[in-house]
Amino acid sequence: MYGNRSEGLAYLSPFLIGLVVFTLFPFVASLALSFTDYHLQDRLDSARFVGIDNYASLVDDRTFKQSLFVTLIYVFVTVPLKLAFALFIAYVLNFKLRAIGFFRTAYYLPSILGGSVAVAVVWRYVFAGDGLINQVLEGLGAGGVNWLGEPDTAMFTIMLLRLWQFGSAMVIFLAGLQAIPSDLYEAAKIDGAGAWRTFFRITLPILTPVVFFNFIMQVIQAFQEFNGPYIITGGGPLKSTYLLPLMIYEESFKYFDMGYASAISWVLFALTAVCAAAAFSSSRYWVFYAQDEAK
Amino acid sequence: MAQSSVALRDVVKTFGAAPVIKGLSLTVEPGEFAVFVGPSGCGKSTLLRLIAGLETPTSGTVRISDRDVTHVHPSKRGIAMVFQSYALYPHMTVAQNMAFGLKIRGMTKTEANARVKRAADILQMDQLLDRKPRALSGGQRQRAAIGRAIVREPDVFLFDEPLSNLDAALRGQMRVELARLHAQLGTTMIYVTHDQVEAMTLANKIVVLNGGRIEQIGRPLDLYRRPANVFVAGFIGSPKMNFLDGKVSASGVGATTIALPDGPVALPFGDGRIKSGDVVKIGVRPEDFRLARDDAARAFEGRVVLVEPLGGETIAHIALDGGAETLVVKLSGEAYVAAGAPIRVAVEPQRIHLFDSDGVAVAPKEA
Numbered sequence: 001m002y003g004n005r006s007e008g009l010a011y012l013s014p015f016l017i018g019l020v021v022f023t024l025f026p027f028v029a030s031l032a033l034s035f036t037d038y039h040l041q042d043r044l045d046s047a048r049f050v051g052i053d054n055y056a057s058l059v060d061d062r063t064f065k066q067s068l069f070v071t072l073i074y075v076f077v078t079v080p081l082k083l084a085f086a087l088f089i090a091y092v093l094n095f096k097l098r099a100i101g102f103f104r105t106a107y108y109l110p111s112i113l114g115g116s117v118a119v120a121v122v123w124r125y126v127f128a129g130d131g132l133i134n135q136v137l138e139g140l141g142a143g144g145v146n147w148l149g150e151p152d153t154a155m156f157t158i159m160l161l162r163l164w165q166f167g168s169a170m171v172i173f174l175a176g177l178q179a180i181p182s183d184l185y186e187a188a189k190i191d192g193a194g195a196w197r198t199f200f201r202i203t204l205p206i207l208t209p210v211v212f213f214n215f216i217m218q219v220i221q222a223f224q225e226f227n228g229p230y231i232i233t234g235g236g237p238l239k240s241t242y243l244l245p246l247m248i249y250e251e252s253f254k255y256f257d258m259g260y261a262s263a264i265s266w267v268l269f270a271l272t273a274v275c276a277a278a279a280f281s282s283s284r285y286w287v288f289y290a291q292d293e294a295k
Numbered sequence: 296m297a298q299s300s301v302a303l304r305d306v307v308k309t310f311g312a313a314p315v316i317k318g319l320s321l322t323v324e325p326g327e328f329a330v331f332v333g334p335s336g337c338g339k340s341t342l343l344r345l346i347a348g349l350e351t352p353t354s355g356t357v358r359i360s361d362r363d364v365t366h367v368h369p370s371k372r373g374i375a376m377v378f379q380s381y382a383l384y385p386h387m388t389v390a391q392n393m394a395f396g397l398k399i400r401g402m403t404k405t406e407a408n409a410r411v412k413r414a415a416d417i418l419q420m421d422q423l424l425d426r427k428p429r430a431l432s433g434g435q436r437q438r439a440a441i442g443r444a445i446v447r448e449p450d451v452f453l454f455d456e457p458l459s460n461l462d463a464a465l466r467g468q469m470r471v472e473l474a475r476l477h478a479q480l481g482t483t484m485i486y487v488t489h490d491q492v493e494a495m496t497l498a499n500k501i502v503v504l505n506g507g508r509i510e511q512i513g514r515p516l517d518l519y520r521r522p523a524n525v526f527v528a529g530f531i532g533s534p535k536m537n538f539l540d541g542k543v544s545a546s547g548v549g550a551t552t553i554a555l556p557d558g559p560v561a562l563p564f565g566d567g568r569i570k571s572g573d574v575v576k577i578g579v580r581p582e583d584f585r586l587a588r589d590d591a592a593r594a595f596e597g598r599v600v601l602v603e604p605l606g607g608e609t610i611a612h613i614a615l616d617g618g619a620e621t622l623v624v625k626l627s628g629e630a631y632v633a634a635g636a637p638i639r640v641a642v643e644p645q646r647i648h649l650f651d652s653d654g655v656a657v658a659p660k661e662a
Contacts, residue, residue, distance in 0.1 A: 181380060181382070183378045183379075183380050183382040184382050184384060186347075186349050186369075186376075186378070186382065187376070187378065187382040187383075187384070187443075188384075188395075189349065189368075189369050189370065190347065190348075190349075190369045190370055190374070190375065190376050190396070191370065191395050191396030191399055192368075192370030192371075192396055192399040192400060193395075193396075193399055197399065201384075201395070202384060205386040206384075206385060206386060288385070288386040
């Protein structure tokens, strides 16, 4: 029975090695480093244990507080908007339309492309002072906007990039919508429910497990957003798009302060965990599961 | 509750290029329990959905109580529908499921609650009102779905194979409850099923459908006793009717002789439509056969190939001598039949059904 264990482990080894080397080890190491003053240019054994100094410093760090603030704004604005937008598109794409397969593919494409560096680069050009958007605006007779130069519009621009990547959430919503039996809609029709009421009283409640799943995934992803602000705005102007992952990156690889960067990482992790935990504990009030109760 | 008639006139329904209902007219009288029955794909569910308004006919009209509802929204037709899958809203309690449509119609909470209570009383499911569908058994879900239909106080109830997801015992029990419900409410009910036992036991009127057309409409026993054609004869009755191919050897009004492979059969009827030499079919119900006495004038002889003892009755499958044909006969449970043994069975000539070469019944027998 267990004779093949070593052979089985051998097959699993690529994954196990990857998990240990690139996930578990950095995870534990960063926790340890967050209690040290380790700098990247120093030898690791010169790192000094400093207790919770790094965490204590965060409290007075205005840059950190600004970064935390814009991160929370970014997450709490983009996640609901992106979910609503993805659900809306999924709802539309759930109708039996001509060439629906084409539309589903077309709407999913930005998600595959959206997170990439290349699209972030394109985004920067599109929203540049002489970029496509401003050219169109000027062509229409409206004045151009300094998209990336003003704090508010810069944040808007990177938020828009996030919304544009609605495809993966949309595909999951679409699968959820298609799993709703059509005779429920027919029953609602006979009950006299119109489109709005059917959506809010039938579709949405049944879809809440999918909403919940997408919400958790989107919160996690939004807290980790890096490419967009790094490439498009560099965190500026005036640190208005300086999301926490950007700060972690700069603290560790620009200022080489690994201890401090690790501490920020753990704050970000705790923040994500708290949001997820809050979502889970609230879920029994709003997430509905149709499965049979265990008898 | 009001009693309403339902009338379909020249209704045609096509999906794409495929005609599903091919020009069909029928009337369900007020207070009737009409059952649409037929094999899969015969169009019976489509017909029900046309009445419900979930489909619109390609041509023809649908009237409920003399009102043309062909293009009226399902919620405004005065109908309630019970679905095969129950279609209960899974996130609502039974009471909320029932009250959902009432609230949309602007009914006050008090009035809606009173109706829900009344329906629960009728269905004896008071204690289940606060449960969600997932906490109900199949039969309870079915009752909840019926409850949702009852609270609407519809002019017409529509049932789409409501019992087919239940096990056999529960199906029998729910059948009785539905019959009781109809007796109690007196409302017009239209019921779709592929199960001819449900059709026979529940209906005042059975509509037998096949390939988008009506084969026959009638009271259950009329269909059983006087099937209009081979299709109805074969569909109604279980085990199904035996058919034997033959040729008319002599014909006249009131008497016909059919030549079968194993000898002639004299029938005490005939309508002059069929002529000597015509290819015909005779049909005999399994329950109309008796073990033949030694002096029987005409017996079918063969060998028992299979015996199905059901206790009260025994079903024997007989391979006829001198032919490839098999008879299924239903005998008394006490009859001694053994597989492999020779057997002789006979039938009263007036219990034989005769069908012409087009499968149309000849001189349907009087009841």
